[in-house]
Amino acid sequence: MAEKKRVSFMMILPPVIFLGVAALFFFGMQRDNPDLLPTALKGQPAPPLQLEPFAGKQMLTDEALRESGVKLVNFWASWCAPCRVEHPNLMALAAEGIEIHGVNYKDTDAKGTAFLAGLGDPYTLAGSDKSGRTGLDWGVYGVPETFVIDASGKIITRFAGPITSSVMEKTIRPAIAEAAASE
Secondary structure: OOOHHHHHHHHHHHHHHHHHHHHHHHHOOOOOOOOOOOOOOOOOOOOOOEEEEEOOEEEEOOOHHHOOOOEEEEEOOOHHHHHHHHHHHHHHHOOOOOEEEEEOOOOHHHHHHHHHHOOOOOOOEEEEEOOOHHHHHOOOOOOOOEEEEEOOOOEEEEEEEOHHHHHHHHHHHHHHHHHHHHO
């Protein structure tokens, strides 16, 4: 009798586990934006920058983040495939006059320079975060990540992942408009 109960329990267990996992996936997919990684820095001043100069570019500084105008801070690297995917969209934003600052993250200047030479350079100011210290301070999970900053240096939003056309329209442009309205 005990053997029969064990067999029937073992036959029921896999479908029960499957249904549980399926329910987790289903409810996880119901979130508004499953790609959105929240940041505790929204509405806060941008953390201090601890950057090194990057390949002869004008240095990105704390003061630059607090100058008038809306700006984007983009963490990127030459070894990052999604950074290549988003790059044409950054170039388009820069061509529209949006100020974009780059942080070359855990990369070498030589590789970063080659990346920009091949794809174009959308960055007004830049710095190198070879150790990843600034990335940690900013809560960067990985590259690419982009922050929209207002004229006072406050973080309006953060987007983790490549900026696609859809992300530009649904996330980045509304954040730029919000930052511009706060001036």
